[in-house]
Amino acid sequence: MKKNTLLILCLCCFLITKGENGYDLWLRYKPVSNHILLSVYRKNITQLITGDSSATMNIIKNELLTGIAGLLQTEIGYHHSVTRDGAIIAGTPRSSALIRNAGIATQLQAAGDEGFVITTKKINGKQCILISGNSEKGVLYGAFHFLRLLQTEQPITSLHIVSAPKIRLRMLDHWDNPNRTVERGYAGFSIWNWHTLPTYIDQRYIDYARANASIGINGTVITNVNANAVILTPAYLEKVKALADVFRPYGIKVYLTARFSAPIEIGGLKTADPLDAGVQQWWREKIKEIYTYIPDFGGFLVKANSEGQPGPQDYKRSHADGANMLADAIAPFNGIIIWRAFVYSHDNPLDRHKQAYDDFVPLNGKFRDNVMVQVKNGAIDFMPREPFHPLFGAMPQTPLMMEFQVTQEYLGQGTSLVFLAPLFKETLESDTYYKGKGSTVAKVIDGTLDGHRLTGIAGVANIGNDINWCGHPFAQANWYTLGRLAWDPAISSEQIAGEWLRMTFSNQPDFLKTASQLMLESRDIIVQYSNPIGLHHIMGTGHHYGPAPWVSNQQRPEWNPVYYHKSDSNGIGFDRTVTGSNALAQYYPGARKQWENSHTCDEKYLLWFHHVPWNFQLKNGRNVWEELCFQYYTGAERAGKMRDTWNTLRPFVDQQRFEQVSMLLKIQHEEATWWRNACLLYFQTCSRLPIPLQYEKPGHTLEYYKNLRFPYAPGI
Numbered sequence: 069m070k071k072n073t074l075l076i077l078c079l080c081c082f083l084i085t086k087g088e089n090g091y092d093l094w095l096r097y098k099p100v101s102n103h104i105l106l107s108v109y110r111k112n113i114t115q116l117i118t119g120d121s122s123a124t125m126n127i128i129k130n131e132l133l134t135g136i137a138g139l140l141q142t143e144i145g146y147h148h149s150v151t152r153d154g155a156i157i158a159g160t161p162r163s164s165a166l167i168r169n170a171g172i173a174t175q176l177q178a179a180g181d182e183g184f185v186i187t188t189k190k191i192n193g194k195q196c197i198l199i200s201g202n203s204e205k206g207v208l209y210g211a212f213h214f215l216r217l218l219q220t221e222q223p224i225t226s227l228h229i230v231s232a233p234k235i236r237l238r239m240l241d242h243w244d245n246p247n248r249t250v251e252r253g254y255a256g257f258s259i260w261n262w263h264t265l266p267t268y269i270d271q272r273y274i275d276y277a278r279a280n281a282s283i284g285i286n287g288t289v290i291t292n293v294n295a296n297a298v299i300l301t302p303a304y305l306e307k308v309k310a311l312a313d314v315f316r317p318y319g320i321k322v323y324l325t326a327r328f329s330a331p332i333e334i335g336g337l338k339t340a341d342p343l344d345a346g347v348q349q350w351w352r353e354k355i356k357e358i359y360t361y362i363p364d365f366g367g368f369l370v371k372a373n374s375e376g377q378p379g380p381q382d383y384k385r386s387h388a389d390g391a392n393m394l395a396d397a398i399a400p401f402n403g404i405i406i407w408r409a410f411v412y413s414h415d416n417p418l419d420r421h422k423q424a425y426d427d428f429v430p431l432n433g434k435f436r437d438n439v440m441v442q443v444k445n446g447a448i449d450f451m452p453r454e455p456f457h458p459l460f461g462a463m464p465q466t467p468l469m470m471e472f473q474v475t476q477e478y479l480g481q482g483t484s485l486v487f488l489a490p491l492f493k494e495t496l497e498s499d500t501y502y503k504g505k506g507s508t509v510a511k512v513i514d515g516t517l518d519g520h521r522l523t524g525i526a527g528v529a530n531i532g533n534d535i536n537w538c539g540h541p542f543a544q545a546n547w548y549t550l551g552r553l554a555w556d557p558a559i560s561s562e563q564i565a566g567e568w569l570r571m572t573f574s575n576q577p578d579f580l581k582t583a584s585q586l587m588l589e590s591r592d593i594i595v596q597y598s599n600p601i602g603l604h605h606i607m608g609t610g611h612h613y614g615p616a617p618w619v620s621n622q623q624r625p626e627w628n629p630v631y632y633h634k635s636d637s638n639g640i641g642f643d644r645t646v647t648g649s650n651a652l653a654q655y656y657p658g659a660r661k662q663w664e665n666s667h668t669c670d671e672k673y674l675l676w677f678h679h680v681p682w683n684f685q686l687k688n689g690r691n692v693w694e695e696l697c698f699q700y701y702t703g704a705e706r707a708g709k710m711r712d713t714w715n716t717l718r719p720f721v722d723q724q725r726f727e728q729v730s731m732l733l734k735i736q737h738e739e740a741t742w743w744r745n746a747c748l749l750y751f752q753t754c755s756r757l758p759i760p761l762q763y764e765k766p767g768h769t770l771e772y773y774k775n776l777r778f779p780y781a782p783g784i
């Protein structure tokens with residue numbers, strides 16, 4: 069072998085073993101591996117023509133050129149007119165005469181404000197691919213969609229795609245603090261470096277906007293719901309403006325969280341009473357000021373009177389009074405107020421499950437037109453499995469926005485592979501029965517049931533300054549999922565997993581089959597080994613890391629796991645039927661029916677809605693204690709198998725990401741075993757029944773598990 073060849077070979081080996089650090093997310097644009105397809109692509113993609121130059125159009129042009137160069141391993145030229153077959157024409161009817169005269173007006177009409185049309189068409193006798201939209205944002209989404217077709221190795225010779233988002237606001241909620249800590253963040257510190265803003269524009273801000281645009285996200289709340297008023301001061305508004313300027317050409321609007329007591333804290337007022345004229349004036353001026361920095365500012369997200377946050381109830385005013393005061397002040401600028409329904413109070417003795425509904429249903433229809441009420445998917449708090457929130461379908465005159473949690477606060481945090489699409493879909497597909505059978509949560513959210521114009525889905529972001537953005541390489545899939553489902557809640561989990569895996573790892577069928585199954589089962593597995601048959605909120609207090617079902621010493625009752633499982637010598641579970649808290653009454657009869665009788669209850673939610681004796685029989689013949697043992701042991705065993713499965717995928721994955729996932733799966737298996745042992749040993753002190761002999765004995769005593777401490781667990 070010649071010296072040079074050897075050198076090149078060594079270099080190649082080095083590059084392969086070095087692997088990928090994950091920074092490129094699903095936008096890697098690696099060469100198309102299917103050679104037949106590659107030659108079809110090369111034949112059908114030969115030149116690029118875009119509409120008149122603008123910030124967004126330049127982004128579109130660069131993205132298409134970069135993407136195509138990477139995927140097709142060939143530079144296509146940028147032209148002004150169609151000279152050969154295979155021209156890609158990207159633009160709006162306004163920015164491009166070719167698009168304007170292409171005869172696609174009907175399709176464009178169906179694409180609406182933000183949608184896109186991708187169609188194959190003869191122009192000047194040449195076969196072209198048109199990527200178009202009524203707005204540049206639509207074209208941008210279309211460009212990313214087109215690249216996704218290539219990345220996922222789909223046919224492109226006859227394209228007739230019209231796609232419009234089903235949801236208007238597709239947002240990420242960052243729980244990022246000014247000091248760069250991230251509440252419930254498991255991927256390092258905040259990506260916003262407030263100290264160096266506004267002058268220093270980190271490349272990450274641009275890459276963040278690009279990644280979001282690639283999945284249709286069009287809004288970002290950049291600050292924590294547990295808000296800090298400092299963000300509303302001029303020095304910080306300058307910084308927010310700098311970010312907004314970066315995001316704008318990517319079609320992303322900036323939103324902020326508003327601390328309700330800001331008029332006192334930074335305005336020098338004596339009160340923050342929403343009915344006080346001085347307070348109203350203060351917010352009007354503050355909002356006007358914000359719009360001088362950010363003319364397209366999206367609006368405020370507000371957490372009020374929840375978990376100690378200030379709010380209108382401090383002045384005996386309602387949530388509507390608070391929201392409407394801000395809504396009136398922001399209306400002249402077309403901004404909106406997103407008011408959170410995640411409220412519960414320590415002086416409310418009612419089941420926490422019921423409190424938001426009780427507070428908000430009487431306010432149905434009392435909010436201004438530019439207010440949305442943001443409701444978590446379930447009534448407790450982003451649990452691994454939770455019935456849908458009874459507010460969905462209960463406030464028909466008020467647009468409700470879905471709040472999912474993308475960051476895995478209760479689902480293994482930064483160490484677990486848990487694909488969240490099945491969880492999100494489970495909620496979206498749940499039937500509220502509010503307008504009869506088929507009134508799914510998705511239809512409440514997308515406005516079809518009540519004709520709402522304002523619609524939205526938000527996800528609490530899982531992004532930090534870790535090199536791969538999300539910490540766990542597979543956590544990126546959950547960010548991806550949020551965008552895809554907000555665009556269209558009907559997309560299946562299988563499709564999302566498939567797309568993401570193809571773009572993030574490989575298009576090899578053997579890889580895809582195994583890896584997508586791994587993803588699709590993962591949420592079920594974590595439910596099994598952490599919160600089976602309806603158990604919930606039994607995680608470590610404060611940091612929520614790992615199991616702690618024994619905790620009972622917290623100041624507020626609903627901060628204690630014992631509040632949620634109510635395990636004692638008689639049995640286990642939370643009675644939410646008429647004999648208990650009757651939270652079930654908040655659901656429509658059709659929905660209620662599936663849960664109200666302990667003998668017919670969907671067993672996934674048995675202990676969510678019922679307190680049952682230890683010898684209660686399940687449909688499979690096991691009693692509750694045996695079922696808990698079965699679930700915990702099976703779940704932990706399946707978690708172990710996830711690693712074995714991943715290990716079979718070594719040939720398809722670069723070494724760096726392969727090892728990362730493998731090590732994390734080892735941690736996950738250890739954590740699953742810890743969950744199993746700690747929970748069963750604790751519940752055994754109530755049931756006083758033995759762990760069946762076929763199972764291996766827990767490796768430690770209950771005391772050992774109780775004494776574990778995690779003072780520096782992330783995310784607090």
Ligand code: BDP
Pocket residue numbers: 251252293294371410449450477
């Ligand atoms: C809980 C989190 C807490 C958040 C709260 C919220 O533990 O950190 O502040 O939700 O959504 O899940 O406001």
